[in-house]
Amino acid sequence: MVSAPGRLRQRDARGRPGPGLRGRFCWHRHGGAVDVDVEALQKRLGVKFKRPELLAQAMVHRSYVNEAPDRSIQSNERLEFLGDAVLGCVIARWLYDRYPQVDEGRLTELRAHLVKGETLARVAEQLGLGRFLLLGRGEDATGGRTRPLNLARTFEAVVGAMYLDAGFARTERWLLRVMRPELESLGRGELPADAKSRLQHRVQTLFGVAPQYRIVEAVGPDHAKMFTVEAVVGDRALGSGRGRSKRIAERQAAEEALARLDRDYGPAP
Numbered sequence: 001m002v003s004a005p006g007r008l009r010q011r012d013a014r015g016r017p018g019p020g021l022r023g024r025f026c027w028h029r030h031g032g033a034v035d036v037d038v039e040a041l042q043k044r045l046g047v048k049f050k051r052p053e054l055l056a057q058a059m060v061h062r063s064y065v066n067e068a069p070d071r072s073i074q075s076n077e078r079l080e081f082l083g084d085a086v087l088g089c090v091i092a093r094w095l096y097d098r099y100p101q102v103d104e105g106r107l108t109e110l111r112a113h114l115v116k117g118e119t120l121a122r123v124a125e126q127l128g129l130g131r132f133l134l135l136g137r138g139e140d141a142t143g144g145r146t147r148p149l150n151l152a153r154t155f156e157a158v159v160g161a162m163y164l165d166a167g168f169a170r171t172e173r174w175l176l177r178v179m180r181p182e183l184e185s186l187g188r189g190e191l192p193a194d195a196k197s198r199l200q201h202r203v204q205t206l207f208g209v210a211p212q213y214r215i216v217e218a219v220g221p222d223h224a225k226m227f228t229v230e231a232v233v234g235d236r237a238l239g240s241g242r243g244r245s246k247r248i249a250e251r252q253a254a255e256e257a258l259a260r261l262d263r264d265y266g267p268a269p
Helices: 038-045 052-057 062-067 077-098 104-115 117-127 137-141 148-166 168-178 180-187 195-207 246-265
Strands: 025-029 032-036 212-219 226-233 236-243
Touching: 038 052, 052 148, 062 137, 077 104, 077 148, 077 168, 104 117, 104 180, 104 246, 117 148, 117 168, 117 180, 148 168, 168 180, 195 226, 195 246, 212 246, 226 246, 236 246
Parallel strands: none
Antiparallel strands: 025 032, 212 226, 226 236
């Protein structure tokens, strides 16, 4: 736990350890206090933590740990790992209930859209998480508080901290509240284009031709066949996918092809 001696200590306004929550949690570094204003952060989030030290740890970027002389200080990465799983489960359940006629492949795409870094960074920015981050000097000086990757990962760490503090049901309610604008955009019919449509547009823009899909393998009995499909441009395979139907495998192949095109040619404008 991050509240172990020598890691995270609660202190009063004069820097003395205090028995109850008085607004800030502090680490001492180089003789001075570097703190997280958990009281203000909880107000921003609209929640009250029973163990605010978890919320404080969610603000610790790895760059801060690298510069801290106390090697027992932990970054928020374990909380981020946990929060990523909780977030994915909450969004999957919401999509399952909201779109009963949508198949597995499309649900997977919608979930990816809602939990991708860009989406989470927007939510984190709206919550003002950047101002509470504990960063190393270099990371802070180069815009780390507004860097989308940092914001997205911090949001996931907050989700992990809340799950440990209050359980799944409360975390689910909070997530659906703070992500409401993103969820409502889907509810208004503003669904992102599916992977195959995006790949077709991208390939036609880059090469002036349409991608093709070829079945590489189909194994198993008819009632449980697994398909492997490649997305191909000319004689070049850009991505492959596997699924219980050709449509699911094609979508996975398209997603992999899009990722490869992003690496080779940069993100689509």
